[in-house]
Amino acid sequence: MQIVIDDHRLKPILDKVEAGVRLSYEDGLALFRTPDILALGYMANLVRERLHGSVTYFNVNRHINPTDVCVASCKLCAFGKRSKDPNAYTMSLDQVWEVAGQGWSESITEFHIVGGLHPELTLDWYCQMLRGLKERFPQIHLKAFTMVEIGYFAERTHIGIEETLQRLKDAGVDSMPGGGAEIFSDRVRRIICDHKITGEEWLQTARIAHRLGLHSNCTMLYGHIENEEDRVDHLLKLRGLQDETAGFQTFIPLAFHPDNTALRHIPKTTGFLDIKNIAISRLMLDNIPHIKAYWIMMTPAIAQIAQRFGADDLDGTVVEEKIYHDAGATTSQSMRRGELLRLIRTAGREPVERDTLYRPVTRTESTFTVLV
Numbered sequence: 001m002q003i004v005i006d007d008h009r010l011k012p013i014l015d016k017v018e019a020g021v022r023l024s025y026e027d028g029l030a031l032f033r034t035p036d037i038l039a040l041g042y043m044a045n046l047v048r049e050r051l052h053g054s055v056t057y058f059n060v061n062r063h064i065n066p067t068d069v070c071v072a073s074c075k076l077c078a079f080g081k082r083s084k085d086p087n088a089y090t091m092s093l094d095q096v097w098e099v100a101g102q103g104w105s106e107s108i109t110e111f112h113i114v115g116g117l118h119p120e121l122t123l124d125w126y127c128q129m130l131r132g133l134k135e136r137f138p139q140i141h142l143k144a145f146t147m148v149e150i151g152y153f154a155e156r157t158h159i160g161i162e163e164t165l166q167r168l169k170d171a172g173v174d175s176m177p178g179g180g181a182e183i184f185s186d187r188v189r190r191i192i193c194d195h196k197i198t199g200e201e202w203l204q205t206a207r208i209a210h211r212l213g214l215h216s217n218c219t220m221l222y223g224h225i226e227n228e229e230d231r232v233d234h235l236l237k238l239r240g241l242q243d244e245t246a247g248f249q250t251f252i253p254l255a256f257h258p259d260n261t262a263l264r265h266i267p268k269t270t271g272f273l274d275i276k277n278i279a280i281s282r283l284m285l286d287n288i289p290h291i292k293a294y295w296i297m298m299t300p301a302i303a304q305i306a307q308r309f310g311a312d313d314l315d316g317t318v319v320e321e322k323i324y325h326d327a328g329a330t331t332s333q334s335m336r337r338g339e340l341l342r343l344i345r346t347a348g349r350e351p352v353e354r355d356t357l358y359r360p361v362t363r364t365e366s367t368f369t370v371l372v
């Protein structure tokens with residue numbers, strides 16, 4: 001097929017994409033610098049359809065955030081609170097188990113569990129929480145804790161990362177979400193999240209998790225003070241680790257939401273930048289199977305279009321979302337299964353419900369009546 005390219009500097013990149021050749025750092029920069037979003041879309045869609053045909057994945061999941069108390073005060077975050085803050089909350093174990101069961105149906109296949117860095121909750125507490133969830137909901141996959149939380153648990157428990165991950169795995173963690181990666185550049189991290197582990201530590205924790213057989217996702221936070229070089233560097237570091245471990249399942253570009261954060265003066269992301277990040281991540285991350293357009297963060301409208309710009313996954317029903325809504329997200333906090341199906345089908349894609357490990361989920365009428 002003949003494609004019209006407005007930005008002729010993209011022609012050598014198009015040739016590489018068509019030939020399946022890996023893109024370089026310079027190619028990544030050229031992609032971030034071009035306004036030719038249709039050429040980006042064409043190339044990213046080519047790769048996406050090569051990998052996944054017309055399928056768009058989604059899952060039926062529930063987010064659980066046991067606490068928003070956090071010892072870090074990252075400028076990028078509106079979720080974390082000091083323990084003395086009257087608005088802060090910490091669930092008891094019974095409350096976590098109760099929340100997990102609220103509106104529970106056979107349809108949910110995943111609990112996505114992340115929280116603040118709480119100065120008093122112990123690793124044993126978290127292990128008990130996981131064991132309690134497994135006892136009550138044995139068939140549900142527990143995707144739990146960012147690399148940042150793992151680093152903090154290890155530090156507080158005075159044990160290594162590997163031992164921490166092993167204890168959590170033994171207690172029920174099945175895989176890990178991709179949060180906390182932000183942008184690996186030290187210069188940017190010092191400003192937006194100086195209390196967090198470094199980029200190198202994030203990567204090393206993921207490396208150990210993958211070695212222990214835990215798959216994880218990965219993310220990049222964009223649309224704040226990072227530049228194009230920082231973004232390409234971040235993507236290439238993820239690609240490098242994936243060459244080594246093959247442990248990442250999905251990449252999720254996350255747009256910065258400034259409301260109620262210390263960086264509230266930064267303008268909100270644009271649809272153009274959101275779509276570019278989806279397309280460029282599909283093109284640069286040739287070894288990560290899935291690119292997720294997280295509808296909560298990018299709005300259902302943009303997430304729907306993203307399915308034609310490189311994304312093959314829309315995430316899930318979510319049920320209750322706090323991190324983005326504390327930072328001013330105006331999207332709903334949950335989406336019904338039927339609405340996800342509509343967003344996929346009306347983009348001309350074929351919906352496939354997946355579990356966390358991308359195995360198709362088949363349903364009988366009775367098991368999804370609650371959520372349709």
Ligand code: V47
Pocket residue numbers: 076077078079146176177178179180181182217218219221252254255256257258261294315323324327
């Ligand atoms: O770790 C925090 C980011 C992440 C803000 O793995 C912010 O399947 C924007 O990682 N504006 C949490 N972003 C979300 C996340 C995620 C979401 C969906 C699916 C998966 C997955 C992972 O959100 C945090 C941080 O990187 N974040 N505050 C903010 N104000």
